Amino acid sequence: MAHQAHTYHMVDPSPWPLTGAMAALLLTSGLAMWFHFGLTIILYLGFIILLLTMLQWWRDVVRESTFQGHHTLLVQKGLRYGMILFITSEVFFFLGFFWAFYRASLAPTIELGECWPPTGILPLDPFEVPLLNTAVLLASGVTVTWAHHSIMSDNRKEAIQALTLTIVLGLYFTALQATEYYETPFTISDSIYGSTFFVATGFHGLHVIIGSSFLVICLTRQIMYHFTSNHHFGFEAAAWYWHFVDVVWLFLYVSIYWWGS
Secondary structure (H helix, E strand, C coil): CCCCCCCCCCCCCCCHHHHHHHHHHHHHHHHHHHHHHCCCHHHHHHHHHHHHHHHHHHHHHHHHHHHCCCCCHHHHHHHHHHHHHHHHHHHHHHHHHHHHHHHHHHCCCHHHCCCCCCCCCCCCCCCCHHHHHHHHHHHHHHHHHHHHHHHHCCCHHHHHHHHHHHHHHHHHHHHHHHHHHHHCCCCCCCHHHHHHHHHHHHHHHHHHHHHHHHHHHHHHHHHCCCCECCECHHHHHHHHHHHHHHHHHHHHHHHHHHHCC
8 A cells, every 4th residue: 555646445356256257157057957957066066166266255355454454444435335335236136026026915816816825825824933033133133233332342252252143043044944945835836925935035045144154254354353443344244234134034024924924
């Protein structure tokens, strides 16, 4: 930074966008091969390349921010805007699923029996596992806020405890949802009810897994003394994302599990 007359960060050329795109191509084509022909080699290859890309890209960002000092206040401001725009795009992503659900449920067609849930569909009880999942995610929102306040007050021990608890709650949510999927009496091919249910809740579950991986990286960095009370945007972005996941689940629970059943 001493050799430039501005506080922007000119990122060095990186291969990780290219390898990430290759991983995405291999994952999508690998899924198609698995669905149609039962072949998993391309899927596994794409997953391995994706994991390696994530680890090395995160390593570079950590190096630039923590050890090279490239994340100045101006750069952090740009990162904040970028994260806000990303979460906004995710809001509209889920909005499409809610639009499809309400369009189908408020005006059910004759093929559905002109009722909702459609004829022959046995919906899940919203006061069993879905309610427990809601409590788990709300608790994780509390613990991630606790972790944030602990970092801001330089309480390293409590920050580590709170982050660990948040990750455990996130993994517990994922395990509960996997159990729920296994026991669900309908499938993704059972009318638009099954399609909207599994696509909306499934993508939310994927976001929980992604958010959990973000928090695992943040926990590792906190253990390695990377965060200070005034320089911890990596964690802040992960916390924003986690709160977004919480809010989306509340809308999913009220709309699809409770009202929709």
